[in-house]
Amino acid sequence: MNWAPNPVSARAARxxxxxxxxxxxxxxxxxxGSWPPRGRWRGPGSAVVPPGVRPAAAAxxxxxxxxxxxxxxxxxxxxxxxxxxHSIASALSYPxxxxxxxxxxxxxxxxxxxxxxxxxxxxxxxxRGRLPFQRVWEAGxxxxxxxxxxxIGLLLVFMVGxxxxxxxxxGHLNLSATNTFLALVIAEVYESAPYYVVGAQAAFSAVxxxxxxxxxxxxxxxxxxxxxxxxxxxSPGLAMAMAVAWARAMGAFGAVxxxxxxxxxxxxxxxxxxxxxxxxTALPYALVLLVVALxxxxxxxxxxxRAQGRRRG
Amino acid sequence: xxxxxVEVDRRDFTVRAAIAVAxxxxxxxxxxxxxxxxxLLEAIAGLVPPRSGTIELAGRILTRTGKPRVAVPPWQRxxxxxxxxxxxxxxxxxxxxxxxxxxxxxxxxxxxxxxxAGGTAGAELTEVADxxxxxxxxxxxxARLSGGQQHRxxxxxxxxxxxxxxxxxxxxxxxxxxxxxxxxxxxxxxxTERNVPAILVAHELADAQAFATQLxxxxxxxxxxxxxxxxxxxxxxxxxxxxxxxxxxxxxxxGNPGTVAGIHPDxxxxxxAPERGLVLTxxxxxxxxxxxGWEADILLPGAQPPxxxxxxxxxxxxxxxxxxxxxxxxxxxxFGPDGLALADASAPRRENEAHAPAFERIGEGNGR
Numbered sequence: 093m094n095w096a097p098n099p100v101s102a103r104a105a106r107x108x109x110x111x112x113x114x115x116x117x118x119x120x121x122x123x124x125g126s127w128p129p130r131g132r133w134r135g136p137g138s139a140v141v142p143p144g145v146r147p148a149a150a151a152x153x154x155x156x157x158x159x160x161x162x163x164x165x166x167x168x169x170x171x172x173x174x175x176x177x178h179s180i181a182s183a184l185s186y187p188x189x190x191x192x193x194x195x196x197x198x199x200x201x202x203x204x205x206x207x208x209x210x211x212x213x214x215x216x217x218x219x220r221g222r223l224p225f226q227r228v229w230e231a232g233x234x235x236x237x238x239x240x241x242x243x244i245g246l247l248l249v250f251m252v253g254x255x256x257x258x259x260x261x262x263g264h265l266n267l268s269a270t271n272t273f274l275a276l277v278i279a280e281v282y283e284s285a286p287y288y289v290v291g292a293q294a295a296f297s298a299v300x301x302x303x304x305x306x307x308x309x310x311x312x313x314x315x316x317x318x319x320x321x322x323x324x325x326x327s328p329g330l331a332m333a334m335a336v337a338w339a340r341a342m343g344a345f346g347a348v349x350x351x352x353x354x355x356x357x358x359x360x361x362x363x364x365x366x367x368x369x370x371x372x373t374a375l376p377y378a379l380v381l382l383v384v385a386l387x388x389x390x391x392x393x394x395x396x397x398r399a400q401g402r403r404r405g
Numbered sequence: 406x407x408x409x410x411v412e413v414d415r416r417d418f419t420v421r422a423a424i425a426v427a428x429x430x431x432x433x434x435x436x437x438x439x440x441x442x443x444x445l446l447e448a449i450a451g452l453v454p455p456r457s458g459t460i461e462l463a464g465r466i467l468t469r470t471g472k473p474r475v476a477v478p479p480w481q482r483x484x485x486x487x488x489x490x491x492x493x494x495x496x497x498x499x500x501x502x503x504x505x506x507x508x509x510x511x512x513x514x515x516x517x518x519x520x521x522a523g524g525t526a527g528a529e530l531t532e533v534a535d536x537x538x539x540x541x542x543x544x545x546x547x548a549r550l551s552g553g554q555q556h557r558x559x560x561x562x563x564x565x566x567x568x569x570x571x572x573x574x575x576x577x578x579x580x581x582x583x584x585x586x587x588x589x590x591x592x593x594x595x596x597t598e599r600n601v602p603a604i605l606v607a608h609e610l611a612d613a614q615a616f617a618t619q620l621x622x623x624x625x626x627x628x629x630x631x632x633x634x635x636x637x638x639x640x641x642x643x644x645x646x647x648x649x650x651x652x653x654x655x656x657x658x659x660g661n662p663g664t665v666a667g668i669h670p671d672x673x674x675x676x677x678a679p680e681r682g683l684v685l686t687x688x689x690x691x692x693x694x695x696x697x698g699w700e701a702d703i704l705l706p707g708a709q710p711p712x713x714x715x716x717x718x719x720x721x722x723x724x725x726x727x728x729x730x731x732x733x734x735x736x737x738x739x740f741g742p743d744g745l746a747l748a749d750a751s752a753p754r755r756e757n758e759a760h761a762p763a764f765e766r767i768g769e770g771n772g773r
């Protein structure tokens with residue numbers, strides 16, 4: 093997995109956004125040095141491409157990319173077209189309407205903190221290959237990645253439910269992992285952790301171990317090397333992995349509905365509203381979910397793009 | 406003084422070598438790719454643990470597998486390592502790269518810190534950066550620098566770290582010849598100025614010679630021969646060393662059954678000159694232009710293995726294929742049936758040139 097934005101494709105993406113569906117897309121005259129490059133393309137062994145073919149081909153590829161992009165965005169566009177200010181205001185105005193939002197953000201924040209502290213070291217160890225039977229460790233992460241959320245929820249009942257050893261231990265501490273905030277956090281952690289580990293491992297793998305060696309030879313202890321070299325170099329990738337984990341945590345539903353039906357987070361609020369009062373009242377919560385979940389990944393994306401840009405000087 | 410006498414396990418074989426480099430002295434480890442040269446450097450740097458042996462630098466024991474066991478971690482070794490990839494930290498400016506060691510956590514810090522207290526740290530940074538021609542690039546990010554500039558910055562970073570030894574792992578093999586010469590000359594000058602031991606790993610003999618005061622030939626993990634470069638090149642200790650140092654052919658020595666002479670393409674003159682060496686006569690198998698001169702494959706009756714051609718380089722174009730040609734191999738090294746050099750009292754001599762230190766001939770250039 094590589095989250096680093098490719099400069100060429102990023103540029104192409106910006107262009108296709110600008111020209112999306114525009115009738116003049118094929119007739120664009122590009123400035124020197126811009127994408128697509130000027131000049132006639134000479135294929136392997138082929139003669140000069142006839143004039144007019146290149147702009148047409150460019151138009152087709154940009155148009156195709158725009159179509160796919162729009163198709164991916166279609167649910168978001170649909171959401172926006174089916175909402176009115178009136179329905180948003182009425183759905184969110186009665187007392188306690190925003191409680192699920194607060195619950196979701198709090199649980200998501202705690203989940204991220206747990207992932208950061210617990211899974212970052214594991215991802216680093218996996219990336220550096222310093223564990224015996226490396227493949228076994230990786231296969232384990234993959235297994236947890238492949239478990240359907242609903243199954244995770246069922247298994248969590250067997251793991252931390254009231255009649256299990258862990259459940260009993262929690263009971264002694266006057267805690268419970270069923271229908272509590274703790275249960276919500278546990279469910280979200282289990283749903284998002286594999287995604288974070290895989291992403292973070294890729295981020296650490298992208299750091300050249302020779303740079304770390306160089307830093308050690310220049311006199312830094314491994315911990316300081318991690319802080320001064322490894323972490324800054326991996327941080328754009330780590331930020332993207334956290335963004336993915338955040339999105340998973342905010343949208344966690346399958347495991348949550350089984351082990352943490354209460355307190356309501358946003359996904360459950362959407363589900364119960366849908367069941368009780370129907371689609372139109374559920375949609376505003378979907379918008380809230382989008383608006384709340386989006387800023388962090390967006391900020392992570394912008395920040396990592398900037399970090400890469402700074403490195404290029 | 407840097408001393409290493411180690412055995413280091415690799416996947417396919419064990420590297421065994423004993424080397425000693427005095428301060429200001431420059432040792433080149435020369436050998437084919439995969440001979441174990443880099444492994445030896447990494448053992449000295451503390452990146453690879455040796456199976457057995459001792460490594461000592463400036464009176465400190467860095468590694469000892471015997472009792473009492475010592476394994477100084479890399480961050481306390483004060484050993485500088487330069488690889489083919491300059492290894493500048495891409496997220497730090499050139500200035501932050503150069504001052505990295507000053508803010509590091511280890512022993513080096515104390516030393517550098519005291520200098521900083523004297524108020525000379527900034528001055529030293531400027532001085533080193535200017536000396537290496539990167540004074541105007543301190544604010545830039547490494548990605549903005551050319552390959553040569555990056556290598557200069559990496560070198561400056563090592564110098565500012567005040568290492569007790571400099572290890573160079575083919576640092577300039579990816580660069581063009583002119584830049585490589587300039588940078589090698591720079592390193593040679595700095596090693597002499599700082600009076601630290603330096604080791605260069607090279608798989609090109611010319612690179613090793615341009616740098617070294619001592620040449621060590623390594624093949625398949627074994628240290629085959631060590632000595633002054635001239636001595637090693639002109640008097641290889643075995644047939645294998647001769648092969649590695651560029652002797653492309655072997656010819657039987659008439660009147661000495663079992664004795665063969667190493668023929669170096671560049672150590673050959675046209676026509677018979679028996680007083681200068683071994684006279685060889687045979688038909689030309691093929692010839693081709695080589696630089697300003699010509700290269701000819703000659704079929705010698707006594708070539709080893711029999712029937713093989715010996716390649717020589719000549720100033721004049723040889724006759725067509727099949728024509729007889731007579732050449733003289735100048736003062737060739739002689740080997741017995743066991744493949745080892747025959748005892749030879751005569752010191753190596755190079756007729757046409759005095760062996761001046763390499764860097765004086767190269768001079769100071771600007772590789773940008």
